[in-house]
Amino acid sequence: MENCKHLEQVTIRFAGDSGDGMQLTGTQFSNTSALVGNDLSTLPDYPAEIRAPAGTLFGVSGFQLQFSSREIHTPGDQVDVLVAMNPAALKVNLRHLKNNGIIIANSDAFSARNLKLAGYTENPLEDDTLAGYQLFAVPVTTLTKQALVEVPLGVRDKDRCKNFFALGITYWMFSRPLDVTLQWIDEKFKTKPNVAEANKKALNAGYNYALSTEIFTTSYCVLEAKSQPGLYRNITGNEALVLGLITAAEKSGRQLFMGGYPITPASDILHYLSRYRHFDVKTFQAEDEIAGVGAAIGASFAGALGVTASSGPGIALKTEFLGYAVMTELPLVVVDVQRGGPSTGLPTKTEQSDLLQAFYGRNGEAPVPIVAAQSPADCFVAALEAARVALTFTTPVMLLTDGYLANGAEPWLIPDPDTIPKIDVPVASAGQEYQPYARDPETLSRKMAIPGTEGLEHRLGGLEKENITGNVTYDPDNHDMMVHLRAEKIKRVAGHIPRPELQGDAEGPLLVISWGSTYGSVFSARDTLAREGKTFSWLHLRWLNPLPDVLDDVIHNFKHILIPEINAGQLIRIIRDRYLVDAKGFNKVRGLPLQTGELVETILTYL
Amino acid sequence: MENCKHLEQVTIRFAGDSGDGMQLTGTQFSNTSALVGNDLSTLPDYPAEIRAPAGTLFGVSGFQLQFSSREIHTPGDQVDVLVAMNPAALKVNLRHLKNNGIIIANSDAFSARNLKLAGYTENPLEDDTLAGYQLFAVPVTTLTKQALVEVPLGVRDKDRCKNFFALGITYWMFSRPLDVTLQWIDEKFKTKPNVAEANKKALNAGYNYALSTEIFTTSYCVLEAKSQPGLYRNITGNEALVLGLITAAEKSGRQLFMGGYPITPASDILHYLSRYRHFDVKTFQAEDEIAGVGAAIGASFAGALGVTASSGPGIALKTEFLGYAVMTELPLVVVDVQRGGPSTGLPTKTEQSDLLQAFYGRNGEAPVPIVAAQSPADCFVAALEAARVALTFTTPVMLLTDGYLANGAEPWLIPDPDTIPKIDVPVASAGQEYQPYARDPETLSRKMAIPGTEGLEHRLGGLEKENITGNVTYDPDNHDMMVHLRAEKIKRVAGHIPRPELQGDAEGPLLVISWGSTYGSVFSARDTLAREGKTFSWLHLRWLNPLPDVLDDVIHNFKHILIPEINAGQLIRIIRDRYLVDAKGFNKVRGLPLQTGELVETILTYL
Amino acid sequence: MIETLAQKEHKYTREDFSSDQEVRWCPGCGDYSILAQMKRILPELGVKKENIVFVSGIGCSSRFPYYVDTYGLHGIHGRAPALASGIKLANPDLTVFIITGDGDALSIGGNHFIHLCRRNIDVTVLLFNNRIYGLTKGQYSPTSERGKITKSSPYGSLEEPFNPVKLALAAGAGFVARSVDRDPKHLEAVLLEAAQYNGTSFVEIYQNCNIFNDGAFERFTNVKTKFDHVLYMNNDDAYRFGREHEKQLVWEDDRFSVKEWREKDADHAEVHQPETISDARAIALADMDGLDERPLPLGVFRKRDVETYDTLLTKQIEEVKKTKGQGDLKKLLHAGNTWQVK
Amino acid sequence: MIETLAQKEHKYTREDFSSDQEVRWCPGCGDYSILAQMKRILPELGVKKENIVFVSGIGCSSRFPYYVDTYGLHGIHGRAPALASGIKLANPDLTVFIITGDGDALSIGGNHFIHLCRRNIDVTVLLFNNRIYGLTKGQYSPTSERGKITKSSPYGSLEEPFNPVKLALAAGAGFVARSVDRDPKHLEAVLLEAAQYNGTSFVEIYQNCNIFNDGAFERFTNVKTKFDHVLYMNNDDAYRFGREHEKQLVWEDDRFSVKEWREKDADHAEVHQPETISDARAIALADMDGLDERPLPLGVFRKRDVETYDTLLTKQIEEVKKTKGQGDLKKLLHAGNTWQVK
Ligand SMILES: Cc1ncc(C[n+]2csc(CCOP(=O)(O)OP(=O)(O)O)c2C)c(N)n1
Ligand SMILES: Cc1ncc(C[n+]2csc(CCOP(=O)(O)OP(=O)(O)O)c2C)c(N)n1
Numbered sequence A, B: 001m002e003n004c005k006h007l008e009q010v011t012i013r014f015a016g017d018s019g020d021g022m023q024l025t026g027t028q029f030s031n032t033s034a035l036v037g038n039d040l041s042t043l044p045d046y047p048a049e050i051r052a053p054a055g056t057l058f059g060v061s062g063f064q065l066q067f068s069s070r071e072i073h074t075p076g077d078q079v080d081v082l083v084a085m086n087p088a089a090l091k092v093n094l095r096h097l098k099n100n101g102i103i104i105a106n107s108d109a110f111s112a113r114n115l116k117l118a119g120y121t122e123n124p125l126e127d128d129t130l131a132g133y134q135l136f137a138v139p140v141t142t143l144t145k146q147a148l149v150e151v152p153l154g155v156r157d158k159d160r161c162k163n164f165f166a167l168g169i170t171y172w173m174f175s176r177p178l179d180v181t182l183q184w185i186d187e188k189f190k191t192k193p194n195v196a197e198a199n200k201k202a203l204n205a206g207y208n209y210a211l212s213t214e215i216f217t218t219s220y221c222v223l224e225a226k227s228q229p230g231l232y233r234n235i236t237g238n239e240a241l242v243l244g245l246i247t248a249a250e251k252s253g254r255q256l257f258m259g260g261y262p263i264t265p266a267s268d269i270l271h272y273l274s275r276y277r278h279f280d281v282k283t284f285q286a287e288d289e290i291a292g293v294g295a296a297i298g299a300s301f302a303g304a305l306g307v308t309a310s311s312g313p314g315i316a317l318k319t320e321f322l323g324y325a326v327m328t329e330l331p332l333v334v335v336d337v338q339r340g341g342p343s344t345g346l347p348t349k350t351e352q353s354d355l356l357q358a359f360y361g362r363n364g365e366a367p368v369p370i371v372a373a374q375s376p377a378d379c380f381v382a383a384l385e386a387a388r389v390a391l392t393f394t395t396p397v398m399l400l401t402d403g404y405l406a407n408g409a410e411p412w413l414i415p416d417p418d419t420i421p422k423i424d425v426p427v428a429s430a431g432q433e434y435q436p437y438a439r440d441p442e443t444l445s446r447k448m449a450i451p452g453t454e455g456l457e458h459r460l461g462g463l464e465k466e467n468i469t470g471n472v473t474y475d476p477d478n479h480d481m482m483v484h485l486r487a488e489k490i491k492r493v494a495g496h497i498p499r500p501e502l503q504g505d506a507e508g509p510l511l512v513i514s515w516g517s518t519y520g521s522v523f524s525a526r527d528t529l530a531r532e533g534k535t536f537s538w539l540h541l542r543w544l545n546p547l548p549d550v551l552d553d554v555i556h557n558f559k560h561i562l563i564p565e566i567n568a569g570q571l572i573r574i575i576r577d578r579y580l581v582d583a584k585g586f587n588k589v590r591g592l593p594l595q596t597g598e599l600v601e602t603i604l605t606y607l
Numbered sequence C, D: 001m002i003e004t005l006a007q008k009e010h011k012y013t014r015e016d017f018s019s020d021q022e023v024r025w026c027p028g029c030g031d032y033s034i035l036a037q038m039k040r041i042l043p044e045l046g047v048k049k050e051n052i053v054f055v056s057g058i059g060c061s062s063r064f065p066y067y068v069d070t071y072g073l074h075g076i077h078g079r080a081p082a083l084a085s086g087i088k089l090a091n092p093d094l095t096v097f098i099i100t101g102d103g104d105a106l107s108i109g110g111n112h113f114i115h116l117c118r119r120n121i122d123v124t125v126l127l128f129n130n131r132i133y134g135l136t137k138g139q140y141s142p143t144s145e146r147g148k149i150t151k152s153s154p155y156g157s158l159e160e161p162f163n164p165v166k167l168a169l170a171a172g173a174g175f176v177a178r179s180v181d182r183d184p185k186h187l188e189a190v191l192l193e194a195a196q197y198n199g200t201s202f203v204e205i206y207q208n209c210n211i212f213n214d215g216a217f218e219r220f221t222n223v224k225t226k227f228d229h230v231l232y233m234n235n236d237d238a239y240r241f242g243r244e245h246e247k248q249l250v251w252e253d254d255r256f257s258v259k260e261w262r263e264k265d266a267d268h269a270e271v272h273q274p275e276t277i278s279d280a281r282a283i284a285l286a287d288m289d290g291l292d293e294r295p296l297p298l299g300v301f302r303k304r305d306v307e308t309y310d311t312l313l314t315k316q317i318e319e320v321k322k323t324k325g326q327g328d329l330k331k332l333l334h335a336g337n338t339w340q341v342k
């Protein structure tokens, strides 16, 4: 590795047909990079179609990752290296490539038919289309076939190995070791030794091809990032979220019950949870989203930690039951993996446009705490926090993530579960005098009485409750009081959540306020500007409702407030209303993470 | 009527068991008062139970009305006269009575059993409970029975006439003519002459009893109000709304299609509309609220004016389809008759707590115009406006009323339908070149092509649309543009709605901003203060989204902004966000219209 | 599933199941009788009060849970099956009842209802069928007869009603029965059998709404007419009816028809066997609405022994634990490719 | 209802119904065949293109409307029946198709589906049953067999599937049929008959999802096995099956069983009559899943002549107009007690 050229960070994008295995290739590159010690962040970008016809533009599947020797939290704006397995992949992704960026193209796939499908009249590998880029046209299909002559496999199966050949090239180019992937292949194809053999051969062949031909002149290396010491694994948002929920269940001594219904990009939460029967996790694939949340509420009533997860249209369907959980004051975690809206919108794209729905999307006055995860790995903490507040405050909690967080991955410093504090759940015991709506004076939460507990039989429902007794009442003053009590309870959550840390000075020209997955973009923007010796203050909010006190303290100390969001301006509505500051938004509703470069430019106008 | 004592306005409340016919009695008093020329406003207040057991507190049904010789728009804060048909009615309603107010009690009903059911240990007619009020204890049951000795009817049927006896007493007391009610009885009981006879006898007997006994010493009269000339009728909000919708259908040449599902207090909209088959009104009682709105959208696609109406939990269920209507840009009127929330809440009570849901209660960026009615009769105009905007801007519109407006009544100056302008609907014709998402440059609305039109076959759906063509596309920049186009279209509505009139000076110490049914309370507050020579500026908003330009012009000219609402503060969120003014709220969430008195007090603190 | 009282010493009485809440149905409502019979059977179940949960939707009938001194959830309209499923799956030791109306279960809640039947979660569903929306003051419901004139159908409703028994049979409910509010003994027996059944048991209860649909079931409750129009189905009994049991149903090809009963029929008459009845026969029984000469069947249509969803789930958990061992949080967090940063 | 082309001069061809949208199903998906057969039957209907509307929910199958050059609505998940009902009631002259999947129609949309069947609104429902959620990448659906291992049921699903035909029959659909993607001729005939039927017609189409549930219907489509496991029901034909029609179904008491076919059976064999078939028999047919020796029925189970909701509504409007006259807006606004203020 001595004779490689050092780079600080690299963004690479693998792109090909849906059937070309690009998600797999990207994941392998990520895992290897993680083990090498890079910090990294990934962005899968797959089509809405299951298997679009080969060669079409809409069938292109992409996987982008940024890996770095510095701390990073975005998959990168523009791409340094584009691996294009066919003309459509090139066409769709070229605009992401930096000037003078590297293209590794599978020249075998640039057939007349494929060119036509991609809308090219000339072969771009042969005309001037790619002037200004470093093009490496490699006959990947042919070379793979040649490498596998001796493996007893059919033509189509051999052809499927070509992504490993391409991966091998990139491993050489970025000085990555092969062993992680080789091991993975062995494990994955345990029962199909020929396939394992073929894939491993292809990987090695690609590596050796790059090493030995003179086409590729430079190999690069990206050093280990200086991360906090400890044990790491690579993790996606949906995985981390699931682990957070299981941890919360264990820490609170509750059974985890998830009522779900498949929907992109939230389905994996149901999938992953359903694997953990041995953790007493019960998943219930309901007939729809309404039944999913209803079953979760029923389970909470029966003493479990009730969870439901959905996205876009599915969340809209849950709103009636959410109001019911507010009225019955039962714990519930509602995960909203936000995607492009409105309506069915852009199901596979990311967005932050459900925040106001989370705040206000219910009939009547029905406030709920809202928490948002900031990065894939952070979904663990966010889920744990959401469950903790739901259980201690006997309230539904909205947990916001998004399509990018859900499917994106990054290294996760694995916490020691023994150091995670227990969660105390306010539950009444047999023999106690029980009033269903008597409140803890500090948290204002009510004690639950779990069916099966002798002597605490009681009834809950969606009609207005008399305070303390929980009896149904239409008394006007009681209603007014209950509306305010329910609101006050949620405000009290503020005293039980970590105070977010203000980055930078407590006064100055600019305060950037962010939430959710834009964390990464703001982080990069700050990092970028820091290198130019410029800085701004930054507050990233984990809890959106209630807002943290720190805002009261500092928000008026800044000349400008900027709120970047992947929506048309939602947190900004809340901030302006609350603090009467003329906050400005930076909003791009393109179904993609915000581009660091654009954000930096905007920030500069305020400094 | 010469020897009667003149009063400017009176509030009377009839209260009794659910089975006592109090709603009917109140309605008769209202209609008679309207025909006498009073301005008036009514508030039915019935229990959630259908027929609660006789004599219970929760089974009390009340009907309050204020009638006046001045313009009024509230049913009155406190009651001048309470008609109490049993102890429970007295117990529940006494707190509404003014000091020294009049009580007319049916002493026959104050039996030991009834007293116990009402929680009285002593008979309040006989101890000091009612000191400080003018009590008239009348054995209404006995007197009714006596009056009907000769009518060939069973005991129970006779007993049912006692409300007319009580009504007779109040007619004498307030110098009302009997003929309206007598005619109504004849009409209503056409097929049951004995019942008609009995009721008429009871009415006369009550009147004569009051006239001839010396118990009642004073009779009052309330003169005609100076109303705008024209033809009037008494109308409830739900009735007016239905007429507004039918008028809109006629004026736009559309068929009216309503997809509904019963829910209090919106059900009457379905009921009333279902009577008008001869206006080609199609009502479809769907299996739930989702199917109701879905059918309405389908009907709109097929060329009708699609309408749906619901309340509280039912509106929550419609949100997914609302987002769909935003995406497909189809006309739709969604009526939300707001009631006490959250969840099932207080189903028969009024509230204004769905405003923020109307603004933000959908996944993704899905803005819709929002219009609110200000009084029962005004529901006509509001519905007409809602339909006009929905049709001209090809958009769903939220039309907000509430429980009080829906069931309350007031005189309505009947408009001449010929003077109501036609509604132009942007529809493409056969032979035109058709692009489903091409937009009118001014309104930004798209032209619809109605199935059945040759050559304009096209497909709509909830996935993001390419501008102009309407094809499905996941293009990032198109999405960003469409999000902004949809928002801009709703903003453009501002140019097509009447500018609300600022009452009072364009600058000063206080601007009150109100919306919906609080119109009446603010009107009364202003009227009350005017008599004391005090005033404030007032802007009542019919359209909440988009907000009218006039606000930009004046809002910063006032020292204080006060926003009274029957919720925990919702419009105030919008106003503060938009104008960055430190608006204050006046909020009472008691399931009732705001009390003028309390509002006046609050306003005084700002003057 | 019914957990028997270990300590039989304290056997409950009806009163033990009366809550402190005032009953708020209209005087004369059929719901009172159903409540009374329920309070009779609860002590018979041998289940501790604290292990019983009543779940309901919205409607007059759905106020039921307030009146029983057990755990209870008054849900939202149509969604009781969702809540109940969550409760039962979270804690299979609980005995769960769903109380619902014809609007609640078959209009807005129809989907949850059929899915519940299909899944066979061990809960007991009591559908109070008054063929009207009571709580919202009298609109036609999915069980109202075609042509019904109500507030929302002033010129008559246009649609065929559902046959709830048929729907439950087709959706797969293991136990399907029908009874009527005004026949307390019958109702009590059916409720008890339903509650004791292991799996989703569905009971349609004809219930008179004396305010908005009075007399809807008069034909089947009035002593003048009921014997000729009701067939009381009993296990292993012939299909006899009529005041003197003088009539019988006989299966002819693919339907039941009415024949006189003769003494000698006793040896060979077909008898009712809900445990083994075929779908075709059960459907044929359900098809009889009592409006022609053929009687309306009351009693248990079908009672099948099938494994419940809740048992299967419990078993699945046990099996996974057998192969994977009880989950270990630390191991879980550390799974996959890990690396150490120093 | 089918409006015949007045000007028969221009008869459509298949190509007339191809839209300009690229078809985006996976290569090899069974949906292609269904689309192809649909384009074959559309010209046969004699309905003008502009009077046809395709409505769908969400799912792979629900992309169908994009590919047919008529009016179309790609709806939201499960709610196509609601949209379609509004379309048809607003304009009864339109010919309306609903395209849906097993998840769309029977999971989230189950309630709308059964209500549609009950109401008998004149629309044609085509349920593409691949026994899997395709679009969301392979979870089990309400028609997946118990024990199915999918992403969301790694240890096997726990619930009994719905039988869509049975459910539609019990819910009251007038026309109920079943066909399969890989039998184009059969499918074409069934689609045509369904489209021409006046009332709610329901067709379950077994559809192969070669990505997530490949081969689910292999038994019924593979020439090696299909003749022994499929019964093609034809009007007025005996229930014969087998490669040489050598087997037959005979009705015994309350179920069908398999017998050899003998020449002499021809005179007396029972024949299939969907117009008059009893519910019991239709259910007995629906109960056969082709997994034992009895075959899976394909074809029309039931075809009943009943008045449609849309016709009844139109009639009701006409009748009200007859008694009240066409509504007059001025009179309407002026109704009730009015008074004049001067
Ligand atoms: C989402 C929602 N929609 C509508 C309602 C109004 N609603 C309450 S009960 C009911 C129907 C009641 O009928 P049924 O289920 O037959 O019960 P019953 O009152 O007859 O016992 C309706 C429409 C509601 N509470 N919530
Ligand atoms: C409200 C809502 N919930 C969930 C989804 C996600 N979703 C889309 S299609 C689908 C199921 C598709 O299965 P099926 O109806 O069988 O159609 P197929 O794709 O198999 O043709 C689901 C769960 C959605 N789009 N909307």
Ligand code: SF4
Pocket (backbone or CB within 6 Å): B050, B051, C024, C025, C026, C028, C029, C030, C031, C060, C061, C130, C134, C135, C208, C209, C210, C211, C212
């Ligand atoms: S309305 Fe009917 S169902 Fe409801 S409580 Fe009264 S009588 Fe019973």
Ligand code: SF4
Pocket (backbone or CB within 6 Å): A050, A051, D024, D025, D026, D028, D029, D030, D031, D060, D061, D130, D134, D135, D208, D209, D210, D211, D212
């Ligand atoms: S996933 Fe299955 S159903 Fe969907 S398009 Fe592909 S093959 Fe067809």
Ligand SMILES: [Mg+2]
Pocket (backbone or CB within 6 Å): C059, C101, C102, C103, C128, C129, C130, C131, C132, C133, C134, C141
């Ligand atoms: Mg009912």
Ligand SMILES: [Mg+2]
Pocket (backbone or CB within 6 Å): D059, D101, D102, D103, D128, D129, D130, D131, D132, D133, D134, D141
């Ligand atoms: Mg499917």
